Amino acid sequence: MKVSVDRGVCYGSAECAHRAPSVFAFEDGFGVVRPGREESGGDPQVREVAEKCPSQAIALTE
Numbered sequence: 001m002k003v004s005v006d007r008g009v010c011y012g013s014a015e016c017a018h019r020a021p022s023v024f025a026f027e028d029g030f031g032v033v034r035p036g037r038e039e040s041g042g043d044p045q046v047r048e049v050a051e052k053c054p055s056q057a058i059a060l061t062e
């Protein structure tokens with residue numbers, strides 16, 4: 001399962017980068033998925049981070 005961040009929705013709380021730093025980083029005021037970690041959407045920790053994103057900017061897709 002893929003994970004992505006919609007920059008148009010993210011408001012830069014940086015919570016994703018704090019909760020799962022191996023998957024997310026914080027760059028230029030936005031949360032980003034680290035290169036090579038785009039297929040991490042099935043990870044329970046990533047799912048939790050997506051649920052807790054305050055702007056619901058993190059998408060999990062097949």
Ligand code: SF4
Nearest residue numbers: 010013014016031053
């Ligand atoms: S937790 Fe959500 S709002 Fe905060 S930086 Fe990450 S994607 Fe953006």
